[in-house]
Amino acid sequence: MTVQTPDAEQATAVPPRPSPESAAQAPQGAPPPPPAPKFILYLEAPEYGRALRQLTLWVHHVLLPVYGREVTSMAPWCSRWWEHPEAVAQLHGLWLAWGELSDTGSGSGMSGPAAWHRDFLGPALQNLRDPSGVFAGCKPGSHRPKEVPVVDVVDPFGPPPAQG
Numbered sequence: 595m596t597v598q599t600p601d602a603e604q605a606t607a608v609p610p611r612p613s614p615e616s617a618a619q620a621p622q623g624a625p626p627p628p629p630a631p632k633f634i635l636y637l638e639a640p641e642y643g644r645a646l647r648q649l650t651l652w653v654h655h656v657l658l659p660v661y662g663r664e665v666t667s668m669a670p671w672c673s674r675w676w677e678h679p680e681a682v683a684q685l686h687g688l689w690l691a692w693g694e695l696s697d698t699g700s701g702s703g704m705s706g707p708a709a710w711h712r713d714f715l716g717p718a719l720q721n722l723r724d725p726s727g728v729f730a731g732c733k734p735g736s737h738r739p740k741e742v743p744v745v746d747v748v749d750p751f752g753p754p755p756a757q758g
Contacts, residue, residue, distance in 0.1 A: 631693075634686040635679075645686070646676060652689050661715065665734050669723040672732035677739065680728045688718045 634645045653675070665671045675681045691714040695706035702709070722728055731738040 631690060633683075633690070635683055646682065649682070649686050649689055650676065652692075653685055656692075657685075657688075661719065663723075668725050670725065670727075670729040670732055671723060671734075672729040672737055673735060674732075674737040675729070677737060678728050681722055684718050684722055684728075688714055 631645070632641075634642065634649065637645055662671070663669060672678060672681070675685070692710055694700070695702045695710040695714075698704050698706055700706070724730075728740070731740075
């Protein structure tokens with residue numbers, strides 16, 4: 595099945611991961627391979643915005659058209675998923691794994707896509723769409739932000755605050 599969208603090529607473009615073999619085979623004077631993509635939680639603007647844009651293209655043009663199932667109270671989904679940091683983190687991890695395992699011509703071999711489905715897709719979607727999970731309280735067309743748990747002391751093992 596091919597997902598045809600205007601942005602399909604962009605949606606499937608995951609920055610390539612350099613392998614030790616490719617670095618060793620690079621001709622002298624060739625530029626080094628690009629660095630492996632950073633996990634989105636380590637990025638700051640504007641890199642975070644670019645990574646979120648790539649992730650959004652993949653989620654909207656690949657993940658949801660193929661794996662998006664009906665939204666129910668037992669399998670919620672938030673139409674504003676990017677406003678849930680946990681969902682962004684989980685989906686970005688899923689996307690990075692997809693980029694590594696979906697190319698059967700790479701080191702993942704012919705079983706890479708099956709491993710992605712078994713080890714990454716199923717658990718991530720089950721976690722995201724759990725009725726008490728990250729999208730609990732969200733309904734189609736209705737986003738409900740989550741409250742962050744209260745922490746009594748921000749850094750309990752740090753130096754005490756200056757008395758002033």
